[in-house]
Amino acid sequence: MESLISGAECAVPFNPLSQVLKHTEGDRSLQQDRVAGPSSARLHQLPGSSTAGATQHDLALARQFFESGPSVGPGFGAPNPAELARLHELSGRPLSEANEGWIMEQQHLMRAFESNGAWANEFGAGKSAALSQAPQTAGPEYHQRPYMSSAGQFGGPMQMPMGMGMYGGGMFPAQMQPGNGKGKSREADFEAAFAQVVAAHAQEPAETSRIVEVQDDTAALEDALEKTKLDDEDGSKSEFKRVWDTLQNSDLPPPQEDMAKWEAEFNQLMTSQRDDLDYDYGGAMKSAWEGGIGDFSDDTSALKWDQDGIPILGEYVFEPNNKYLGPEHSALAEAKMLLEQNGALSEAALLLEAAIQKGDLGEGGYEAWILLGETRSMDEREDAAMRALAEGVKRAEAAGAPGVGMLSLAISYTNESMDRASHAMLLRWIRSRFPSHPIPEETIAAIATNAAWDTHQRLTEVYLGLARSQHSRGEMDADVQIALGILFYTNSEYDRAKDCFETALSARPTDFLLWNRLGSSLSNGSHPEEALGAYREALQLRPTYTRAIYNVGVACKKKRLEHFLSALALQESTGAETSEQLWFTLRRAFATMERPDLVAMTQPESRASLDAFRRQGFEF
Amino acid sequence: MSDDLKVPGFKASELISRVSETFSGLSDTDKAAQIKKVNGVFQLQVTNEAKEVANWTIDLKKTGTVYKGEAKPKADVTIILSDDTLTDLASGKLNGQKAFMTGKLKTKGNMMLATKLDGVLKVQPKAKL
Numbered sequence: 001m002e003s004l005i006s007g008a009e010c011a012v013p014f015n016p017l018s019q020v021l022k023h024t025e026g027d028r029s030l031q032q033d034r035v036a037g038p039s040s041a042r043l044h045q046l047p048g049s050s051t052a053g054a055t056q057h058d059l060a061l062a063r064q065f066f067e068s069g070p071s072v073g074p075g076f077g078a079p080n081p082a083e084l085a086r087l088h089e090l091s092g093r094p095l096s097e098a099n100e101g102w103i104m105e106q107q108h109l110m111r112a113f114e115s116n117g118a119w120a121n122e123f124g125a126g127k128s129a130a131l132s133q134a135p136q137t138a139g140p141e142y143h144q145r146p147y148m149s150s151a152g153q154f155g156g157p158m159q160m161p162m163g164m165g166m167y168g169g170g171m172f173p174a175q176m177q178p179g180n181g182k183g184k185s186r187e188a189d190f191e192a193a194f195a196q197v198v199a200a201h202a203q204e205p206a207e208t209s210r211i212v213e214v215q216d217d218t219a220a221l222e223d224a225l226e227k228t229k230l231d232d233e234d235g236s237k238s239e240f241k242r243v244w245d246t247l248q249n250s251d252l253p254p255p256q257e258d259m260a261k262w263e264a265e266f267n268q269l270m271t272s273q274r275d276d277l278d279y280d281y282g283g284a285m286k287s288a289w290e291g292g293i294g295d296f297s298d299d300t301s302a303l304k305w306d307q308d309g310i311p312i313l314g315e316y317v318f319e320p321n322n323k324y325l326g327p328e329h330s331a332l333a334e335a336k337m338l339l340e341q342n343g344a345l346s347e348a349a350l351l352l353e354a355a356i357q358k359g360d361l362g363e364g365g366y367e368a369w370i371l372l373g374e375t376r377s378m379d380e381r382e383d384a385a386m387r388a389l390a391e392g393v394k395r396a397e398a399a400g401a402p403g404v405g406m407l408s409l410a411i412s413y414t415n416e417s418m419d420r421a422s423h424a425m426l427l428r429w430i431r432s433r434f435p436s437h438p439i440p441e442e443t444i445a446a447i448a449t450n451a452a453w454d455t456h457q458r459l460t461e462v463y464l465g466l467a468r469s470q471h472s473r474g475e476m477d478a479d480v481q482i483a484l485g486i487l488f489y490t491n492s493e494y495d496r497a498k499d500c501f502e503t504a505l506s507a508r509p510t511d512f513l514l515w516n517r518l519g520s521s522l523s524n525g526s527h528p529e530e531a532l533g534a535y536r537e538a539l540q541l542r543p544t545y546t547r548a549i550y551n552v553g554v555a556c557k558k559k560r561l562e563h564f565l566s567a568l569a570l571q572e573s574t575g576a577e578t579s580e581q582l583w584f585t586l587r588r589a590f591a592t593m594e595r596p597d598l599v600a601m602t603q604p605e606s607r608a609s610l611d612a613f614r615r616q617g618f619e620f
Numbered sequence: 621m622s623d624d625l626k627v628p629g630f631k632a633s634e635l636i637s638r639v640s641e642t643f644s645g646l647s648d649t650d651k652a653a654q655i656k657k658v659n660g661v662f663q664l665q666v667t668n669e670a671k672e673v674a675n676w677t678i679d680l681k682k683t684g685t686v687y688k689g690e691a692k693p694k695a696d697v698t699i700i701l702s703d704d705t706l707t708d709l710a711s712g713k714l715n716g717q718k719a720f721m722t723g724k725l726k727t728k729g730n731m732m733l734a735t736k737l738d739g740v741l742k743v744q745p746k747a748k749l
Contacts, residue, residue: 303656309732380748415748416657417739420732452735453717489749492715492738520747524712531747551747597638615631616638617711 190243191258198266307448309420310413316372316387324354331355332362335371342544345379366395370405377412378513380546386412393425402432407479410486411517419452419490423459426483430462433479437466452490460487478504478514485517494525512541516548519555526619528555528562561589566620569610583607625688627674632666632706636676639741640686651684658740660733663695668703678740697729699737710741 304312324331335351338344352372355361362368369392377385389409396404406429413422424447430437431444443458450458463484470477485500501518508514519534532555538548564586571578583602590598601612614620625640626633643651658680666674677691691698701709705724708714716738719725727734 303659382748411749417736418657419735451731453720453731456717486749491717492712517749520749523747526712547748554747595641597634597641615634615707615711 191262194262195265198262305421308424309418309447309452310390310424311386311418311421313383313387313390316384316391318353318357319350322350322354322357324351325357329354330360331358332360332368335368335375339371339375342542345375345544345546349375349379349381349384361395364396364399364401364404366392366399366401366404368392369395370408373405373412374408377408377415378542378545378547380550382412382415386416397432403429406432407482407486410483414486414490420447420455422486422490423447423452423455426459426463426486427455429483430466434466437462437469456487456491460484460491463487476503476507478507478511482514482517485521489521489524492524494521497521498525510541512538512545512548515541516545516551519548520551523551523555531555557593561586562618562620564589565610565613565618569620572610625676625686627688629670629672630666630668630674631703632664632674632676635707635710635741636664636686639678643684643686646684655680655682655684658733658736660696660730660736661691661694662733662737662740663691663698664706665698665700666703666706667701680740695729697727697731697733699734700726700728706741709738 306312324334329351331351332355335348335355338348338351349372352368352375355368356372360368362371369388373385373387373389373392375385376382376388386409389405389412392405393409396402406425410422410425410429413419413425427439427444427447431439439462440458443455443462446455446458463480467477467480467484470480481500481504485497485504488494488497488500498518498521501514501521505511505514505518515534515538519531519538521531522528522534523531532552535548535552535555538545539552542548564582568578568582568586571582583604587599587602590602598613598616600606601616610620625637643654646654661681662678664676664678666676668674674688675690676686676688677695678686679691681696701719701724705714705719709716709719709725714724716725716735720727720734725734
């Protein structure tokens, strides 16, 4: 059995056929062994054992499945702060509902400010006029004119959003005092006012201050300055104008100093906020950037991902010295025939590669690519499979056949624990296959921004909705069931995944891929014995199915040990001495697994309780 | 070596040393592949029933090692959970999403990475679809 497993994992590349066949033989003997063994009684319950019974069983399961409804409520949607740091959200998307309001307000203010072009022109004119005059002599009467005329225009937009309460309430009275032209004192007033603005700004809800942090500090400062301007206009207009002129256009003590002071003050306020929150947003953003979107640090070996979490793997790498490249082969047709006749998968893959290299791409220019990807995946070569399938999916989309190959690609991503990529692909598939099925905008947006835990939830709801509406019309789409199965599988809900694959099998009983998927759901869901039944079905249909052989090994290794352990547990429960022979067998099995820690646990002096093995993930 | 990783009173000690042994048992290419896939430094902040806190760091960014204590220089994500939750996660009784939704697991830092923890902790081979 061990040789079977290791063999499947490192099949000798130059003689794959004989390798695979050898393993298949080994595997069958093993299966017969299993079937004949003590667990055969349970195998009779397998769908493969009685097809008619299984169909009934499946239908019952399907009914139960559809009617039970999702166990999870729709309420989960609160984004984690770390999520908020993601770049996409920062570039314009609302960070949270609380902030959304704030951002809207800001934008509204800015628009109101900017839309007053006429005022801005006049202001500009006044400013340039002021430049030509000595600032100190600029009397109030000069500024009266532009402001009075602009007051009418400003009345509408200014009164509504500003309200004076939030940002400028405190400084209003100070600015109301009649100006006497003393630049210095005005300046002091302005400084105090600014400090208040900053303080008010900083006392916004915690979320708000976070935004300010991750944005550019100077941008926030400018923001605050602009608000101050607006506030002044509502209050003492000429006053503000004077202050503005003295600050901007005069030779008075350089404003930079004050700016520096304000900035220091502002930074201080912000820093104190930051300490309170005890959260390094810059760091979080950096790591989100590096980890979630793409790593632009010096570490070039890391896998790159696109914005939907799909790995950027690069071009498919063809095998060198492909003997099928010659003109005597009509590679694509031969490959299909070989697959049909249960030929070796690596030979079929070579034929398909040759076909692609010769430009014989099959239907729509994508068929050969997708077939190659699926063949590689069956042959337990996931990296090559993903590259070929990604190419095939791209070509299928370009050829106006969207959706083709996407499920296979989603499965490859799932096997490689690339959950986000898998979810992104499943979303693309459902959108191209069922364009009329409603999908919430939020769900589409969430794929690019949210973590797999959230996107899984959202996608599952979408797919369950689709499956239910099909069910209510008396339809059952095996592909939708497969997609649902993948979703449950990515979330370790193997029982539900199993139900989905069983339902799909009821429509496609000869799909060996589906049998294997059912098997791996059972195996990972701690039913390795039943999994063996499903693998057996898959291997009867396709004896060269490397992945199913590999999976048999996974299921057996663990199951065999669990048999030993449950035997020991039985002995223990009757109060008898546990069998030294069993312990020895167990120890030897652990040794072959290269698990010295478990070997140590079987030594007589360190045997505490069988529960120790349960904690190691064994179930018996 | 693995004894250095153990903290008395923590069930997770076993798990951590198992993960560590898995890493040290990997060939260089396997390790590089794993690092390439995960590319992150996880810090596990574990609280046991006696309310003691232990930290372990799983570095799958540079070195592919496990060590006791806080991450040096800095974790990409800190995962805060109880001893029981961690063992359940590793054995597959609980998955990360459920743990997170029920508040059994909290994260600080890059949550995208936290979702990969399941795969890191599960050292048993997994059947494939």
